[in-house]
Every structure is written in structure tokens, then in C-alpha cells.
Amino acid sequence: MAAKSIISRPVYGTLSPQPGKHHLFVADAEGALAITELAAKAPDGFFADAHIIFIPGQDGRHVAALEALGPAQFYQGPSFASALPRLKQTLANAHMGLRLYLAGTEGLIGQAMQAALEAGIDHTAIQTEHRGSLARRIQCVHCKGITENVTTQPATCSHCGLLLLVRDHYSRRLAAFQGVCINAEDRSEIPPTEEIFR
Numbered sequence: 001m002a003a004k005s006i007i008s009r010p011v012y013g014t015l016s017p018q019p020g021k022h023h024l025f026v027a028d029a030e031g032a033l034a035i036t037e038l039a040a041k042a043p044d045g046f047f048a049d050a051h052i053i054f055i056p057g058q059d060g061r062h063v064a065a066l067e068a069l070g071p072a073q074f075y076q077g078p079s080f081a082s083a084l085p086r087l088k089q090t091l092a093n094a095h096m097g098l099r100l101y102l103a104g105t106e107g108l109i110g111q112a113m114q115a116a117l118e119a120g121i122d123h124t125a126i127q128t129e130h131r132g133s134l135a136r137r138i139q140c141v142h143c144k145g146i147t148e149n150v151t152t153q154p155a156t157c158s159h160c161g162l163l164l165l166v167r168d169h170y171s172r173r174l175a176a177f178q179g180v181c182i183n184a185e186d187r188s189e190i191p192p193t194e195e196i197f198r
Contacts, residue, residue: 006169008170010106010109010172012109012128012130013128014129015034015038015128017041017043017046018127020097020099022050022051022097022098023050023098023099024053024090024091024094025052025103026054026083026087026102026112027053027054027066027104028054028105029104029131030131031103031104031108031131031132032063032104034101034131035069035101036062036069048070049072050072051090053090080111084111087112091121099125099127100116102126102127102129103128105130105131106136107137110137110172110175111137113128113175114175133198134197135150135151136197137149137175137177138166138176139171140159140162140164140179141180142160143162145159146159147159150179150197151196151197152194152196152197153165154191163182163190164180165179165181166178166179166197
């Protein structure tokens with residue numbers, strides 16, 4: 001648990017059906033479970049105008065359960081990067097009354113939230129629920145490179161190779177946690193690596 005004094009740290013809730021004309025769901029892996037749980041509480045016909053963008057991961061689980069909800073549109077992609085053009089296009093064409101539901105890993109939620117805010121979606125129309133891995137998306141403050149799915153502390157920057165302390169400070173603008181060189185004074189000093197963010 002992050003200290004409560006770290007105000008940049010995102011706070012997540014639980015998805016619940018909201019009144020609205022259109023419902024856009026973006027999820028990865030275990031985030032599908034948040035959508036199916038919401039569906040159990042939703043009124044009949046709730047998914048008739050829904051659009052689901054889903055990144056199932058390598059095992060491909062939960063696809064059938066989401067398709068069974070009968071959304072108007074269903075997209076399954078191999079990665080968030082491949083789904084991003086579709087998400088941006090959907091947000092660009094959105095009308096008043098759109099409700100956005102984001103569920104899954106912090107990396108997905110942060111990047112989808114970033115795209116939604118850039119498209120002018122009001123933050124009050126967005127719900128988030130964290131599900132699955134605690135792996136972090138980090139930005140190296142030295143080279144500005146982004147490293148995805150970081151589970152260790154410290155972590156190695158995938159761009160410049162520096163050993164980074166993964167901080168709890170979160171940049172909403174970048175949708176990433178910040179990583180700072182942990183051994184800047186003495187590069188031969190290498191602390192043990194621990195699996196922290198599973």
C-alpha cells in the first residue's frame with residue numbers, strides 16, 4: 001500500500017452501471033471480470049449500445065464472457081498500443097452522454113484515461129477499477145524512456161540501462177510512475193532486486 005500522503009497516486013473504485021446514452025469499456029486481462037460483475041447489476045439492454053475494447057493478454061481468457069454480453073461493438077487487440085487508434089477514434093466521435101469504464105492494470109487505466117482526457121471527456125464520466133497485476137509502467141527521469149510491466153524494485157530502464165528506484169510518485173500526464181537512478185554516486189553498488197509489484 002502506498003502512503004496516503006502521496007497524493008499523485010491514483011485511487012480506483014468499483015465499476016457500476018451509470019445512466020448514459022453510450023457506454024465504452026476498455027479493459028485488459030482480469031479487467032474483464034469487473035465488466036462481467038457490472039453486467040450482473042446492469043438493467044436489461046444496458047450493453048445494446050456498448051462498445052468493448054479488450055486486450056486479453058496471452059491466455060485469451062474472458063473473451064467469450066464479454067462477447068456473451070451482446071455489446072454493439074467488440075474489439076479484441078493484442079496490446080494497448082494496437083487498440084489506441086480505435087480508442088482515440090471512438091472518443092473523437094463520441095457524443096454527449098458517453099460513459100467510460102476502465103478496468104484492469106494500472107498501465108491500461110492510466111493510458112486510457114490520458115487518451116480520454118486529451119479527447120475532452122469529462123473526468124466525472126469516467127470510472128476505473130484496478131484488477132490483475134500490480135506491474136508498473138515507469139518513466140526514467142534521466143532518459144525519459146518508458147518501461148512497461150515493471151515488477152521489480154529496483155528496475156532496469158529498457159532504454160538507457162540505468163538501475164532505477166521505482167518511486168510511488170505517479171505522473172497523470174505521462175500515465176507512469178517515476179524511476180530515478182538508485183546508484184548514481186557509485187554504479188558498482190547494486191542493491192538486491194526484489195519482486196514487489198506482482
